[in-house]
Amino acid sequence: xxxxxxxxxxxxxxxxxxxxxxxxxxxxxxxxxxxxxxxxxxxxxxxxxxxxxxxxxxxxxxxxxxxxxxxxxxxxxxxxxxxxxxxxxxxxxxxxxxxxxxxxxxxxxxxxxxxxxxxxxxxxxxxxxxxxxxxxxxxxxxxxxxxxxxxxxxxxxxxxxxxxxxxxxxxxxxxxxxxxxxxxxxxxxxxxxxxxxxxxxxxxxxxxxxxxxxxxxxxxxxxxxxxxxxxxxxxxxxxxxxxxxxxxxxxxxxxxxxxxxxxxxxxxxxxxxxxxxxxxxxxxxxxxxxxxxxxxxxxxxxxxxxxxxxxxxxxxxxxxxxxxxxxxxxxxxxxxxxxxxxxxxxxxxxxxxxxxxxxxxxxxxxxxxxx
Amino acid sequence: xxxxxxxxxxxxxxxxxxxxxxxxxxxxxxxxxxxxxxxxxxxxxxxxxxxxxxxxxxxxxxxxxxxxxxxxxxxxxxxxxxxxxxxxxxxxxxxxxxxxxxxxxxxxxxxxxxxxxxxxxxxxxxxxxxxxxxxxxxxxxxxxxxxxxxxxxxxxxxxxxxxxxxxxxxxxxxxxxxxxxxxxxxxxxxxxxxxxxxxxxxxxxxxxxxxxxxxxxxxxxxxxxxxxxxxxxxxxxx
Numbered sequence: 001x002x003x004x005x006x007x008x009x010x011x012x013x014x015x016x017x018x019x020x021x022x023x024x025x026x027x028x029x030x031x032x033x034x035x036x037x038x039x040x041x042x043x044x045x046x047x048x049x050x051x052x053x054x055x056x057x058x059x060x061x062x063x064x065x066x067x068x069x070x071x072x073x074x075x076x077x078x079x080x081x082x083x084x085x086x087x088x089x090x091x092x093x094x095x096x097x098x099x100x101x102x103x104x105x106x107x108x109x110x111x112x113x114x115x116x117x118x119x120x121x122x123x124x125x126x127x128x129x130x131x132x133x134x135x136x137x138x139x140x141x142x143x144x145x146x147x148x149x150x151x152x153x154x155x156x157x158x159x160x161x162x163x164x165x166x167x168x169x170x171x172x173x174x175x176x177x178x179x180x181x182x183x184x185x186x187x188x189x190x191x192x193x194x195x196x197x198x199x200x201x202x203x204x205x206x207x208x209x210x211x212x213x214x215x216x217x218x219x220x221x222x223x224x225x226x227x228x229x230x231x232x233x234x235x236x237x238x239x240x241x242x243x244x245x246x247x248x249x250x251x252x253x254x255x256x257x258x259x260x261x262x263x264x265x266x267x268x269x270x271x272x273x274x275x276x277x278x279x280x281x282x283x284x285x286x287x288x289x290x291x292x293x294x295x296x297x298x299x300x301x302x303x304x305x306x307x308x309x310x311x312x313x314x315x316x317x318x319x320x321x322x323x324x325x326x327x328x329x330x331x332x333x334x335x336x337x338x339x340x341x342x343x344x345x346x347x348x349x350x351x352x353x354x355x356x357x358x359x360x361x362x363x364x365x366x367x368x369x370x371x
Numbered sequence: 372x373x374x375x376x377x378x379x380x381x382x383x384x385x386x387x388x389x390x391x392x393x394x395x396x397x398x399x400x401x402x403x404x405x406x407x408x409x410x411x412x413x414x415x416x417x418x419x420x421x422x423x424x425x426x427x428x429x430x431x432x433x434x435x436x437x438x439x440x441x442x443x444x445x446x447x448x449x450x451x452x453x454x455x456x457x458x459x460x461x462x463x464x465x466x467x468x469x470x471x472x473x474x475x476x477x478x479x480x481x482x483x484x485x486x487x488x489x490x491x492x493x494x495x496x497x498x499x500x501x502x503x504x505x506x507x508x509x510x511x512x513x514x515x516x517x518x519x520x521x522x523x524x525x526x527x528x529x530x531x532x533x534x535x536x537x538x539x540x541x542x543x544x545x546x547x548x549x550x551x552x553x554x555x556x557x558x559x560x561x562x563x564x565x566x567x568x569x570x571x572x573x574x575x576x577x578x579x580x581x582x583x584x585x586x587x588x589x590x591x592x593x594x595x596x597x598x599x600x601x602x603x604x605x606x607x608x609x
Contacts, residue, residue, distance in 0.1 A: 010474030204456035
């Protein structure tokens with residue numbers, strides 16, 4: 001065994017002992033990802049069902065009843081009939097209304113004559129996600145009503161039938177959970193190693209370590225190894241959670257997914273080490289770790305804000321953050337059969353980030369105690 | 372194969388503080404050298420400079436191995452250093468520390484077995500091999516640190532205040548270990564602020580506020596400075 005490997009293994013073995021004996025770190029590393037993905041996976045749900053829909057049916061016709069039947073059947077709306085303007089006003093003031101449908105007299109006549117039948121849909125605009133979804137749902141319900149009532153009499157009409165690929169039911173869990181994996185693993189990996197070198201400086205053990213024949217690369221790689229194993233275990237844990245609890249299908253290559261995880265985790269761990277090497281203080285390292293681990297995960301990964309909709313400068317800025325690239329790979333591999341040919345750009349970006357962080361951590365590792 | 376060290380015109384500035392000014396001294400091979408001075412005299416800075424953990428702002432530190440000049444890299448590889456501050460891992464046991472430093476110094480397994488047994492027996496630490504460093508007494512902690520650096524059988528041993536915070540019995544044991552290793556195979560340079568310990572050294576280097584006041588055999592230094600004990604040197608220069 002070469003001296004390099006021997007030294008790396010010695011540091012890795014020592015770190016592994018620290019981890020095993022530090023119950024808090026171990027608990028954070030093993031339980032936090034499951035809690036985070038479990039909690040946010042259930043809490044963040046972009047699908048709206050049973051939206052309260054007040055209905056003032058002034059037509060009371062078979063057409064208006066069919067429209068309401070279709071609305072109830074789809075489970076998107078909970079239909080609540082109001083019979084007087086006063087009742088509608090009271091519901092408005094109680095703030096229980098999210099949407100309100102007003103069907104005017106003569107709706108049925110206009111509908112059957114083939115002229116434009118008009119009804120009014122009022123939507124609570126304070127929640128724009130719900131507002132746009134409610135509009136889409138109602139368009140579908142109107143279409144369904146048309147088909148139910150008119151289709152037998154219309155031989156052929158051009159209709160666009162939409163089919164959603166990779167996520168046929170537009171299940172938001174399928175969209176969110178692979179992204180949560182990206183955020184928690186990246187964030188945790190940075191925090192785990194952000195403390196490790198700073199701790200040695202604060203405890204005084206770094207001076208003794210630097211007086212041995214160790215080289216910077218041996219300390220950096222040795223410190224990365226046990227945290228890599230721990231983070232990789234986290235990835236597998238979250239993966240199993242996604243499959244078994246959230247029933248998300250995994251369509252892509254598992255080997256590719258593991259390779260992406262390897263690049264992503266190593267890059268994040270090396271970034272944490274770089275922070276630790278530069279700050280030399282645990283408190284500063286944690287603050288820095290939070291700033292570079294958590295914020296970009298939410299802001300620049302595409303998790304919340306679609307990257308395509310960002311201003312050009314921010315679109316380019318996102319390229320610096322590995323979260324963006326891993327999220328792209330994670331979603332693609334979970335939901336489609338994308339291969340390396342389709343994903344070579346994010347893979348290359350993750351590799352460059354990983355190599356860059358390791359080189360920076362080694363280069364910035366000072367082998368003396370100069371202030 | 373002990374090492375001798377010569378410091379020539381060595382100065383060191385840390386931030387805005389002049390920690391050492393124009394130090395010229397020779398640490399001859401095979402002796403026990405004492406770097407003596409009160410707190411803030413520059414003892415730790417000097418030892419760190421000798422180990423290469425700090426770099427001189429001015430001047431040079433030169434090493435000689437068996438009469439031949441050697442590079443800093445060669446010298447540092449054969450130098451053992453135990454700092455003043457607590458620097459061991461509280462959760463690792465005595466034995467785990469020895470194994471860790473065995474791997475860092477690349478000590479052969481058979482040699483390790485012999486040396487570890489020897490050191491454990493000499494320090495009286497054999498019954499405590501499973502005890503974590505964080506649960507050792509002050510004296511045992513220092514002995515463990517000393518064992519870790521001695522595993523490598525260095526040619527130059529640097530000890531920064533090894534007896535500070537240690538009870539009198541453990542102090543004596545630490546000195547016994549130092550005497551037993553120093554000689555043809557090892558030069559020992561230790562710093563101390565205990566004046567009674569200065570007299571135990573073969574040669575003393577007296578530091579105050581970053582300046583070298585004197586160096587030589589303890590009795591010669593006292594005679595030259597017209598004092599009867601080392602404490603008087605510092606009282607006289609205050």
